[in-house]
Amino acid sequence: MSILVVGSVAFDDLKTPTKQAENVLGGAATYFALSASFFTDVNVVAVVGEDFTDKERQVFDERPVDLSGLETMKGKTFRWGGEYSSDLTQRKTLFTELGVFESFQPRIPDHFRKSSLVFLANIHPTLQLDVMKQVEQPRLTGADTMNYWIERTPEELASMLKSIDVLVINDEEARQLAGEHNLVKAASNIRSMGPSTLVIKRGEYGVLCFREKERFATVSFPLETVVDPTGAGDSFAGGFMGYLANREAQDDRVVRQAIIFGSVLGSFCVEDLGTERLQRLSRDEVYERYQEFKDLTDFASL
Amino acid sequence: MSILVVGSVAFDDLKTPTKQAENVLGGAATYFALSASFFTDVNVVAVVGEDFTDKERQVFDERPVDLSGLETMKGKTFRWGGEYSSDLTQRKTLFTELGVFESFQPRIPDHFRKSSLVFLANIHPTLQLDVMKQVEQPRLTGADTMNYWIERTPEELASMLKSIDVLVINDEEARQLAGEHNLVKAASNIRSMGPSTLVIKRGEYGVLCFREKERFATVSFPLETVVDPTGAGDSFAGGFMGYLANREAQDDRVVRQAIIFGSVLGSFCVEDLGTERLQRLSRDEVYERYQEFKDLTDFASL
Numbered sequence: 334m335s336i337l338v339v340g341s342v343a344f345d346d347l348k349t350p351t352k353q354a355e356n357v358l359g360g361a362a363t364y365f366a367l368s369a370s371f372f373t374d375v376n377v378v379a380v381v382g383e384d385f386t387d388k389e390r391q392v393f394d395e396r397p398v399d400l401s402g403l404e405t406m407k408g409k410t411f412r413w414g415g416e417y418s419s420d421l422t423q424r425k426t427l428f429t430e431l432g433v434f435e436s437f438q439p440r441i442p443d444h445f446r447k448s449s450l451v452f453l454a455n456i457h458p459t460l461q462l463d464v465m466k467q468v469e470q471p472r473l474t475g476a477d478t479m480n481y482w483i484e485r486t487p488e489e490l491a492s493m494l495k496s497i498d499v500l501v502i503n504d505e506e507a508r509q510l511a512g513e514h515n516l517v518k519a520a521s522n523i524r525s526m527g528p529s530t531l532v533i534k535r536g537e538y539g540v541l542c543f544r545e546k547e548r549f550a551t552v553s554f555p556l557e558t559v560v561d562p563t564g565a566g567d568s569f570a571g572g573f574m575g576y577l578a579n580r581e582a583q584d585d586r587v588v589r590q591a592i593i594f595g596s597v598l599g600s601f602c603v604e605d606l607g608t609e610r611l612q613r614l615s616r617d618e619v620y621e622r623y624q625e626f627k628d629l630t631d632f633a634s635l
Numbered sequence: 636m637s638i639l640v641v642g643s644v645a646f647d648d649l650k651t652p653t654k655q656a657e658n659v660l661g662g663a664a665t666y667f668a669l670s671a672s673f674f675t676d677v678n679v680v681a682v683v684g685e686d687f688t689d690k691e692r693q694v695f696d697e698r699p700v701d702l703s704g705l706e707t708m709k710g711k712t713f714r715w716g717g718e719y720s721s722d723l724t725q726r727k728t729l730f731t732e733l734g735v736f737e738s739f740q741p742r743i744p745d746h747f748r749k750s751s752l753v754f755l756a757n758i759h760p761t762l763q764l765d766v767m768k769q770v771e772q773p774r775l776t777g778a779d780t781m782n783y784w785i786e787r788t789p790e791e792l793a794s795m796l797k798s799i800d801v802l803v804i805n806d807e808e809a810r811q812l813a814g815e816h817n818l819v820k821a822a823s824n825i826r827s828m829g830p831s832t833l834v835i836k837r838g839e840y841g842v843l844c845f846r847e848k849e850r851f852a853t854v855s856f857p858l859e860t861v862v863d864p865t866g867a868g869d870s871f872a873g874g875f876m877g878y879l880a881n882r883e884a885q886d887d888r889v890v891r892q893a894i895i896f897g898s899v900l901g902s903f904c905v906e907d908l909g910t911e912r913l914q915r916l917s918r919d920e921v922y923e924r925y926q927e928f929k930d931l932t933d934f935a936s937l
Binding site for chain 2: 419420514515516517518535538539541548549550551552554555556557558559586589590592593627629630631632633634
């Protein structure tokens with residue numbers, strides 16, 4: 334089954350304590366698509382400028398990613414620059430140039446409208462809702478959002494939340510959205526806003542998942558080398574939703590496995606700058622690390 | 636088998652966002668002993684002042700805890716006051732009055748010297764070493780320490796680390812001791828200083844464990860109500876070491892189970908002020924939450 338992702342494709346300038354580079358391929362839809370492509374066909378809807386070249390397209394073309402929803406507009410591709418602190422716990426935005434992304438109006442190509450799963454990456458909630466109107470009853474819809482929309486477009490966000498199944502956000506966003514520090518209480522609040530499944534990403538600490546009668550918690554994979562946290566959350570979402578798209582059932586058991594696959598993709602993402610590690614990642618490595626994740630955390634089957 | 640713990644017994648003044656109280660029973664050895672007592676006989680060596688009454692003794696007497704190593708000295712029991720921020724992530728020490736603890740010289744009673752396991756709670760590393768000289772080849776020795784000793788008594792700490800098997804510290808202490816932010820690298824550094832097993836407590840985020848060929852990672856049990864984090868780390872250590880004392884083998888499998896039992900005790904500890912929750916905790920509840928921990932985290936046996 335295929336998954337549709339709508340979000341940003343960008344050029345990033347990245348400065349980390351160990352590596353740096355300019356104009357590297359980035360954006361939430363990029364990390365999501367590359368990660369999801371290990372499990373399923375991915376349909377991308379995004380916008381880029383005239384500076385987007387065949388070199389960047391090729392990164393997607395090597396995977397089962399359909400770029401026929403990637404619109405090229407007159408102007409420049411969305412650009413973002415970020416710098417990380419020496420311990421990688423703090424990130425400073427150096428610049429944001431929206432470019433053609435500012436006037437992004439997602440248009441879903443006809444052959445994408447029947448995608449089984451849909452993921453609305455972090456864009457204006459009104460655009461997220463607009464995508465929902467263009468697709469034909471996906472089996473499952475997931476979404477991300479951020480502090481910017483929580484603060485500035487609460488009503489539009491509330492409407493969006495009513496129309497999705499799975500919200501994938503980080504712990505600070507969950508706290509802000511719920512107005513509650515305790516994540517267990519915050520999860521109840523947020524689930525009452527619409528999404529039946531809430532997945533809370535906690536960066537280097539792991540993931541919490543809340544569903545009807547289900548709670549699942551897991552760690553992040555401990556890494557000796559972390560180069561660049563950029564895109565880790567979107568890679569998690571891609572691995573998570575991509576694995577779900579690949580499975581018939583979406584029960585608690587499969588959702589748990591999907592969260593581990595999401596964590597695996599997130600852990601690979603941070604091992605090199607930008608999408609470098611994802612680009613040279615193999616399916617075998619993904620499944621090997623899933624097994625390592627089991628070995629790392631299992632006490633139940635002992 | 637029995638476990639010997641040497642550390643502080645104290646009176647605490649605690650201020651949390653939801654509850655507060657003065658003169659409540661506290662101290663590392665207290666939390667440790669109460670938690671370990673669910674699994675094994677506990678021998679306590681500590682010092683208190685003349686203000687320590689039968690009321691406090693009774694808390695221990697209801698459990699398999701032997702207080703014959705609890706020395707009463709002329710003067711006042713160690714007192715500590717702490718206040719937590721509204722989200723419980725920050726703690727401010729309001730006062731510290733060492734009292735009789737200042738001249739604490741651990742004397743191990745004869746019938747404690749053959750304790751199978753020994754735990755050196757957070758005291759001066761020279762005193763920890765002194766305890767090691769008084770005991771007769773315990774099967775396993777664990778220890779805790781803190782930033783104070785890492786900064787001020789590095790040589791004494793280095794000697795202590797050479798003589799123990801298991802170091803149980805928190806993530807910030809691990810980073811400081813190793814001079815390395817990345818915990819995987821920090822763990823290698825610390826294990827080369829002596830302890831073959833390193834257990835890193837990450838508060839609300841969980842626990843990492845590093846051994847020869849073994850890495851284990853787990854989450855903390857998500858709680859809807861957290862009243863008071865005081866003593867959570869010592870309760871973890873007590874549950875962890877207590878469970879180990881109860882088991883013949885100390886292989887990777889048993890150590891993993893011990894870490895979960897430690898986490899279970901830590902999670903109960905924070906549910907009420909001071910030792911209140913531990914005092915009314917039952918063995919059935921401990922084993923029930925161990926099972927809930929399995930249900931919460933298991934994906935390997937699915």
